[in-house]
Amino acid sequence: MKAIHRVLKYEIFPRQEEQFPLMWEKFFGRSAPLFVEIGFGNGEFLVEWARQHPEGNMVGFEIAMESMERAQKLIHTAQIPNVRVIREEARWGLQEFFAENSIHHVMMNFPDPWPKKRHQERRAINQTFAQILGHVLEPEGIFELVTDQKWYAEAAHVIFNESQFFTVSSIETNPPRPVQTKYERKWRRLGRDIYRLQAHKVASAAIERKILEEPMPHKIIRTPVTREQVVKLQNHQEESGSTFFIVKEIYLAPEENRYLLKTIAKDEDYMQKFFVVITPHRDGWIVKLDTVTQPYRTPAVKYSVYQVAQFLENTAGSSQQ
Ligand SMILES: C[S@@+](CC[C@H](N)C(=O)[O-])C[C@H]1O[C@@H](n2cnc3c(N)ncnc32)[C@H](O)[C@@H]1O
Secondary structure: OOOHHHHOOOEOOHHHOOOOOOOHHHHHOOOOOEEEEEOOOOOHHHHHHHHHOOOOEEEEEEOOHHHHHHHHHHHHHHOOOOEEEEEOOHHHHHHHHOOOOOEEEEEEEOOOOOOOHHHHHHOOOOHHHHHHHHHHEEEEEEEEEEEOOHHHHHHHHHHHHHOOOEEEOOOEEOOOOOOOOHHHHHHHHOOOOOEEEEEEEOOOOOOOOOOOOOOOOEEEEOOOOOHHHHHOOOOOEEEEOOEEEEEEEEEEOOOOOOEEEEEEEEEOOEEEEEEEEEEEEOOEEEEEEOOOOOOOOOHHHHHHHHHHHHHHHHOOOHHHO
């Protein structure tokens, strides 16, 4: 049996990186056109796509842990050198990890369609998505969607057609495909039609990236911090514009002078869970990010550290009164 660490070596961990957008040459050992697959599932398409495009560097995004493992086993067995995978929400990855005009082709095979109106917000393709692609795709770069849901292809057509950054081909039914995915085989076996849409970038869009070019946020407090003050932070939440955070749980070290706050922060709809540490420091106390959870340094993460420190400063001395 192959040692698992030898197989699971195709994953990139962007949270460990200092520089954004990412330096892709570093992960592939060469500079080459970037191809991206969103939601690669078991990785079959990604591996075959890489085999058919040896001139490209392939990046796959998935959120399912099981898919990450399965795809890496496949990459390893196929001995394909030009594929890397990332466990990350793809829209965030496209927005934060790629430079303007840098991706040659983005592929989306059979996304979860979320047909119910109340789940509409979960659909991957919307105007923001088109705007992000309008930024990161190369001039003439391609976004390609394949789905078994005609209404979904039509809705995507409307979104890209209305976007000033793309021209859209008409929707093709049952196009020949060099490689089929697991879902594709399933739907075809059931006699369903497959629809393909291709959008070509014609103009570049501006986007607002979130990851900050700053060191880890921290704040020193010169007044003593008491246990009563920290306990009051349980469920403390604050919101400012599109940034939000809440302290969900508080852990206290046995020596009672070090606290960990399990915190959830949101930048628009991108959510991160991490720990904020409150601990003594030579100049008083320090509030900072714990290094284990490694959140991206976004406005909401920075806001949570600063507002926790502010809370402690504002409530200093109140417990003795
Ligand atoms: C219906 S499956 C299709 C899988 C594969 N593309 C195929 O055709 O067999 C959708 C896949 O997208 C993944 N996914 C869903 N939302 C995602 C997101 N925001 N970012 C990355 N992957 C996502 C899911 O985990 C799942 O594996």
